[in-house]
Amino acid sequence: MLTDWGSATDRGAVREANEDALLAYPPVFLVADGMGGHDAGDVASRIAVEEFADLAGEDGATPEDVHGCFLRAAHRIGSEFSTSRQGGTTVAGIALTRPDGVPSWLVFTVGDSRVYRRTPGGVVQVSVDHSVTAELVARGELDPADVPTHPSRHVLTRVLGTAEPADPDYWLLPAQVGDRFLLCTDGLTRELADAEIASVLAAATDPRAAAAELVARAVARGARDNVTVVVVDGGARTGLRLPRAGADARDRAWHDEREGTTLPRPRTARDAVVA
Ligand code: MG
Numbered sequence: 001m002l003t004d005w006g007s008a009t010d011r012g013a014v015r016e017a018n019e020d021a022l023l024a025y026p027p028v029f030l031v032a033d034g035m036g037g038h039d040a041g042d043v044a045s046r047i048a049v050e051e052f053a054d055l056a057g058e059d060g061a062t063p064e065d066v067h068g069c070f071l072r073a074a075h076r077i078g079s080e081f082s083t084s085r086q087g088g089t090t091v092a093g094i095a096l097t098r099p100d101g102v103p104s105w106l107v108f109t110v111g112d113s114r115v116y117r118r119t120p121g122g123v124v125q126v127s128v129d130h131s132v133t134a135e136l137v138a139r140g141e142l143d144p145a146d147v148p149t150h151p152s153r154h155v156l157t158r159v160l161g162t163a164e165p166a167d168p169d170y171w172l173l174p175a176q177v178g179d180r181f182l183l184c185t186d187g188l189t190r191e192l193a194d195a196e197i198a199s200v201l202a203a204a205t206d207p208r209a210a211a212a213e214l215v216a217r218a219v220a221r222g223a224r225d226n227v228t229v230v231v232v233d234g235g236a237r238t239g240l241r242l243p244r245a246g247a248d249a250r251d252r253a254w255h256d257e258r259e260g261t262t263l264p265r266p267r268t269a270r271d272a273v274v275a
Contacts (some may be wrong), residue, residue, distance in 0.1 A: 003096070005029060005232040006208030008215040012187055012223030020185050020228035021045035023093070025056035028066075030093025031228045033113050033185040035159065040087030043080060048073045048089050048160060061095040063170065066108055074166040081162045090160020091168065092127060092183050094232060096175070103175040105234060110168040111159050114189060116197065117173070118180040123198035126171055130158035179234035180207070184214070187225035191218040207231040224237075 005028050011018040019034035019041030032048040034041030047137040051073040055061045081087045090111025097106045107115050109127040112134070117126050128134065132152040136142035151234055158167055182201060189197075197214065204210035210231045220228070 003232065003234050004207055005230060006203075006206065006211035007228075007230040008211040009221050009228040010187075010215050010226070012226050013219065013220075014224050014266055015226055017042060018226045018228075019045055020187070020226040021049045021089075022228050022230055023049045023052050023056070024230050024232075025053070027060050027096035028052050028055045028093060029092055029181075029183060029230050029232050030108075031033075031113050031183045031185050031230055032092075033090040033111065033187075033226070033228070034087065035089065035156075035161070036081070036085075036087030040081065040085060041089070044077050044087040044089040044161065047076045047080065047132060048091050051076070051140060052091075052093070055095065059093055060098050060103075061106070062097060063107055063172075064096050066097075066106055066170075067166075067168070070108075070110070070160065070166040070168050074160055077160060078162050083162075086162055088159040088163075090156070090185070091160055092185075093230075094181050094183065096234070097172070099172065105173045105179070105181070107171040107173060108168045110166070113154050113183070113185045116182040116184070116194075116201075118178075118182075118198075123182075123194065123201055124155055125194070126173070128169060130169075131156050172196040175234050177235040179232075181232045181234065182210075182214075183232070185228045187223060187227035188214060188229055190220050190225055191221040191223060191227070201231070231237050 005024050007022050007024045009020055021031050021032045032045035033046030051069045055065055092109040092113035092115050095106045097104050102164040107126050112129040112131045114125055116123050132155040133147045133150050137144050194237040200213050201210055204213055211229050214229045215227050
């Protein structure tokens with residue numbers, strides 16, 4: 001099965017730093033939205049990317065592999081921070097896995113970063129937001145239209161951080177030709193409605209163009225938060241060969257530590273295929 005992808009990130013127009021991070025290297029793709037402010041959120045999101053980068057370059061990942069990354073990331077975040085210096089991160093991603101030999105995507109999330117999937121019936125949100133407002137909506141106690149102005153709209157109920165053990169959600173989806181996934185931090189969904197996201201995913205054939213367009217639109221709307229997206233086309237009919245990443249995969253895990261942001265990750269790591 002061939003895989004192609006594109007990614008983009010931007011600090012946005014308001015935040016002083018980009019605390020988001022991303023990893024896009026088969027068989028694992030993810031975004032992470034760090035929290036805690038300067039010298040905390042960026043550290044937490046980078047820790048998550050570094051731990052998942054251990055899977056990069058493998059032919060596939062098992063659910064146990066993925067959960068191990070969560071546990072190691074949580075342990076490192078717990079060691080890094082204290083009650084006086086708190087930090088945490090969301091994680092939303094997909095990993096290629098082969099239960100019983102069937103190529104499948106393992107979707108994993110903690111926090112309010114999201115995983116969307118394009119289906120024949122349209123683009124659907126696979127993940128469930130771990131937020132106060134999402135729980136209120138699910139219980140019928142809050143109208144979805146009122147979420148953007150709710151005072152607790154930014155309060156998360158689950159995060160990869162110091163206060164709780166790692167508790168990600170998982171979904172297992174059989175891979176299909178024509179699959180397209182979007183992984184994004186809330187900086188995107190804060191600016192773009194689902195219908196607009198779906199239209200961009202439908203219109204842009206190239207996943208790189210789709211990722212760039214989504215972030216550009218969020219920036220055009222004012223980008224009140226860091227914006228990060230990864231678009232993954234699974235089961236593409238054309239593609240390249242799986243690079244033998246091995247030991248240097250961790251170096252290719254991308255996190256922008258410079259001021260400014262908007263830097264695409266190195267092109268060298270992105271041409272790949274999963275057999
Ligand atoms: Mg955010």
